[in-house]
Amino acid sequence: MLSGWGRMSPAECEVVRPAAPSHLSDATAGTGTWIARGLGRSYGDQAVNAGNRVLDLTQMNCMLGFDAGTGVVECEAGVSLEALIDTFLPRGYFLPVTPGTKYATVGGAIANDVHGKNHHAVGSFGNFVESFRLMTAEGNLLDCAPDQNSEVFWATVGGSGLTGAIVSARVRLQPVETGYVTVDYERCKNLDDVLARAHDGDDRYQYSVAWIDCLAKGGSLGRSVLMRGNHTPLSGLPTALSGNPYPGTARRMAIPFDFPGFVLNAASIKAFNEVFYLRHHTRQGVVTDWNTYFYPLDQIKKWNRMYGKRGFAQYQATFPEESVNGIVRLLERLSATRRASFLAVIKRMGSPNAGLLSHPIEGYTLNLDLPNRSGLVDFLHELDRILLDHGGRLYLAKDVCAKAETFAEMYPRLGEFRAVRNRLDPNNRLASNQARRLKLVEVPA
Amino acid sequence: MSAAAPRSVIIAGATSGMARACAAVFAREGYAVALGARNDEENERIANDLRVRYGGTAAAIHFEAADFDSHEGFLTACAEALGGEAGGLIYFAGTMAEQRAAEQDFTLARTMIDVNYTGCVSLTEAFARRCEARQAGFIGLVSSAAGDRGKQSNYIYGSTKGAMTVYAQGLRNRLFKSGVSVTTVKPGFVDTAMTFGMKLPPALTASPEQAAEAIFRGVVRRRDVVYVLWFWRYIMLIICAIPEWQFKKMGM
Numbered sequence: 001m002l003s004g005w006g007r008m009s010p011a012e013c014e015v016v017r018p019a020a021p022s023h024l025s026d027a028t029a030g031t032g033t034w035i036a037r038g039l040g041r042s043y044g045d046q047a048v049n050a051g052n053r054v055l056d057l058t059q060m061n062c063m064l065g066f067d068a069g070t071g072v073v074e075c076e077a078g079v080s081l082e083a084l085i086d087t088f089l090p091r092g093y094f095l096p097v098t099p100g101t102k103y104a105t106v107g108g109a110i111a112n113d114v115h116g117k118n119h120h121a122v123g124s125f126g127n128f129v130e131s132f133r134l135m136t137a138e139g140n141l142l143d144c145a146p147d148q149n150s151e152v153f154w155a156t157v158g159g160s161g162l163t164g165a166i167v168s169a170r171v172r173l174q175p176v177e178t179g180y181v182t183v184d185y186e187r188c189k190n191l192d193d194v195l196a197r198a199h200d201g202d203d204r205y206q207y208s209v210a211w212i213d214c215l216a217k218g219g220s221l222g223r224s225v226l227m228r229g230n231h232t233p234l235s236g237l238p239t240a241l242s243g244n245p246y247p248g249t250a251r252r253m254a255i256p257f258d259f260p261g262f263v264l265n266a267a268s269i270k271a272f273n274e275v276f277y278l279r280h281h282t283r284q285g286v287v288t289d290w291n292t293y294f295y296p297l298d299q300i301k302k303w304n305r306m307y308g309k310r311g312f313a314q315y316q317a318t319f320p321e322e323s324v325n326g327i328v329r330l331l332e333r334l335s336a337t338r339r340a341s342f343l344a345v346i347k348r349m350g351s352p353n354a355g356l357l358s359h360p361i362e363g364y365t366l367n368l369d370l371p372n373r374s375g376l377v378d379f380l381h382e383l384d385r386i387l388l389d390h391g392g393r394l395y396l397a398k399d400v401c402a403k404a405e406t407f408a409e410m411y412p413r414l415g416e417f418r419a420v421r422n423r424l425d426p427n428n429r430l431a432s433n434q435a436r437r438l439k440l441v442e443v444p445a
Numbered sequence: 446m447s448a449a450a451p452r453s454v455i456i457a458g459a460t461s462g463m464a465r466a467c468a469a470v471f472a473r474e475g476y477a478v479a480l481g482a483r484n485d486e487e488n489e490r491i492a493n494d495l496r497v498r499y500g501g502t503a504a505a506i507h508f509e510a511a512d513f514d515s516h517e518g519f520l521t522a523c524a525e526a527l528g529g530e531a532g533g534l535i536y537f538a539g540t541m542a543e544q545r546a547a548e549q550d551f552t553l554a555r556t557m558i559d560v561n562y563t564g565c566v567s568l569t570e571a572f573a574r575r576c577e578a579r580q581a582g583f584i585g586l587v588s589s590a591a592g593d594r595g596k597q598s599n600y601i602y603g604s605t606k607g608a609m610t611v612y613a614q615g616l617r618n619r620l621f622k623s624g625v626s627v628t629t630v631k632p633g634f635v636d637t638a639m640t641f642g643m644k645l646p647p648a649l650t651a652s653p654e655q656a657a658e659a660i661f662r663g664v665v666r667r668r669d670v671v672y673v674l675w676f677w678r679y680i681m682l683i684i685c686a687i688p689e690w691q692f693k694k695m696g697m
Contacts, residue, residue, distance in 0.1 A: 062494035087498050
C-alpha cells in the first residue's frame with residue numbers, strides 16, 4: 001500500500017525500483033500506466049498510481065559532477081536535498097531554494113517546482129535548474145533547458161511527473177559563507193500586522209515566514225510570529241561557532257507509533273499555540289543552524305504519525321496580493337469550525353516563473369495541517385470555494401481531494417500543459433491518482 | 446589496524462546497494478577505493494559518484510567473479526589504480542537465484558556457487574598471499590545468515606554462504622599470525638535490489654547505509670564476525686539450536 005506523506009488515501013500499486021538510469025526503460029516497459037516517485041513527501045496522491053506502476057527512483061541517486069567555480073551540480077533525479085547539503089555545504093554551497101523538508105529528491109523538487117522561505121526574493125526551485133534530462137513515456141531521452149525544448153522544460157517544472165521521468169538535472173547552488181542563518185523574530189498581534197510587516201520588511205531578508213495561530217479570534221485573528229533571516233556571513237558568526245562554520249546534522253528522534261487520533265485536538269493545539277506565541281518574543285540576530293531553521297520537522301522522523309492512522313491533509317492556499325482578505329475568510333472558517341491546524345504558516349510570495357502548472361503566484365500563501373476527521377473533504381472543498389472566489393490557487397504537492405473543475409479554474413495554463421503532454425505521451429502511459437482525479441491526463445471513459 | 450596497512454580498499458562486486466553504500470563509507474573516511482564489477486558502465490557511474498561526493502581516489506575496474514583466471518590481473522590493476530597494494534578487500538559479489546528454479550536448472554545453482562563461493566576463494570586467496578607477504582591487511586567477506594543453517598526455501602544459495610563462512614574461519618585462523626584480519630559479515634535482512642519486493646519485517650530489516658556503517662566499523666576494528674543488526678546473532682542462535690529431527694519437519 002502506497003500513500004503520500006499525509007497518508008489519507010493509500011492505494012495498492014506495483015512498485016519497481018530501478019537501480020540505475022540504464023534500468024529505466026525496462027522499468028517502464030509493458031502496459032498500464034506509470035509515475036515516478038521520490039522520497040514520498042508529497043502529501044496527497046500525486047505519486048500514487050492505483051493498480052498500476054510506481055517507479056521508486058530513490059536508488060537513482062548518483063552525483064554526476066560539480067563545478068566548484070559556478071556551484072552547478074549535476075546529479076541523478078533521486079539524489080536527496082539532504083545529500084546535496086551534506087556534500088556541498090562543507091564546500092560553501094547551499095540549496096538555492098528549499099522546501100520545509102530535506103527528505104525530498106531533486107526530481108521531486110523539479111516536478112513540484114518547490115518553493116521555500118526565500119520565494120519572495122528568488123522564486124522557486126525551477127529558476128535554478130540549468131537543465132535536465134527527461135525520459136518520456138515513449139522512452140526517448142530529451143535534454144531540456146529554458147532555451148532548449150523550453151516547452152517541455154516548463155511543462156515538467158511543476159508538472160508532477162506527468163511529462164516523464166527526470167533522469168538527471170543540473171542545479172545551480174548558492175554560495176554561503178556559513179551554515180547558519182541570522183534570524184529576527186517579531187511578534188505580530190494580528191493578520192493585518194503580519195501582512196504589513198511582511199510587505200514592508202521582507203526585502204531586507206533572504207528568508208521570511210510567519211507561524212500563525214489559527215485558533216486566535218476577533219482582534220487577534222491571525223496573530224503570528226514572523227521569523228526572518230539571512231545567511232550568516234563568516235564575520236557574523238559568534239566565536240564559539242566560528243571553528244565549524246558548516247555544521248552537520250544532528251541525531252533525530254522518531255515517533256515510534258501512530259498517535260491516537262485525539263492527541264492533536266483543538267485544546268492541545270491551543271495550548272501549544274499559546275506557548276509558542278509567548279516563547280517567541282521579538283528579538284533580533286539569533287544565529288540558528290541551517291537544520292533547525294529550515295527543517296524543524298525533519299528532526300522528528302515519521303512525524304506524520306502524530307496525526308494517527310487516518311492521516312492528515314496539508315492545505316496550501318496562495319492568494320494574489322490584492323485579495324488577501326480571502327485569508328481572513330479562510331481563517332474565520334477554521335476558527336469557527338474548530339478545525340485547528342497544528343502547524344500553520346503564512347508567507348509572502350514573489351514573482352512566478354513560466355512553469356505551466358507551477359504553483360506560486362505573487363501574493364500570500366497560507367499553509368495548514370488538518371487532521372483527517374469526518375467531513376474533512378467537504379470542508380476542504382468549502383475552502384477551495386473561498387480560494388477560487390479570491391483568485392487563489394492550490395498546490396499539487398499538497399492537494400489530496402480537489403475537484404477537476406476547481407483545479408482547471410485555478411490554473412489557466414492547464415490547456416497548454418495538456419497539449420505538451422499529449423504530444424510527449426500520445427499513448428497516455430503516464431498517470432497518477434491525482435492526475436486522474438484532476439484530469440491532468442486523459443481519463444479513459 | 447596495523448601501521449603498514451594503507452588506507453585503501455578493494456570492493457569486489459561493487460554495484461549492489463550494500464556494496465555501493467559501503468564503498469561510500471570508506472571513501473567518506475578517506476580511503477582510496479577500487480571498485481570491481483562486471484558491468485563497467487554501472488561501475489563507473491558509482492566510482493564517479495564517489496569522486497564527486499568525497500573528492501578522493503575511486504577507480505572502476507572490470508571484475509568477473511566467475512572468471513577465476515582474471516583475479517590476479519584484477520588485483521594488479523587495483524594496485525595500479527590505488528598507487529600501491531590495497532590495504533584491504535571486501536568481497537560483496539553474490540547472486541541469488543530463486544531456489545525452485547535452481548533446483549530445476551543446475552546452471553543457476555552453478556552460477557551461485559561460482560560467484561558466491563569459488564570466486565570468493567579464488568580472489569581472496571590471491572589477496573591473502575599479497576597480505577601475508579607484507580604482514581598487513583584486512584579482509585571482509587560478506588556471507589549471510591542464510592549460511593548458518595540450510596533451509597528448504599534457499600539452501601543452495603545458503604550453502605554457498607555457509608561454505609564462505611567456514612572458509613573465512615579457516616583463513617582467519619591462518620592469517621592471524623601475519624597480522625591480517627578476516628571479518629565475516631552476516632548482514633541479515635537488508636533492503637537491497639536482491640530483497641526488493643520480498644515481504645521483510647521492517648523491524649528486522651536494515652538499510653544498505655546501516656549495513657555499510659556496520660561493515661566498515663567491524664572491518665576496521667578487525668572483528669571476527671559482524672551482524673548488521675545485533676539481534677540477528679541471537680535469531681540465528683535460536684534457529685541453529687533447533688534439533689535437526691524437528692527442523693526437518695518445519696517448512697522454513
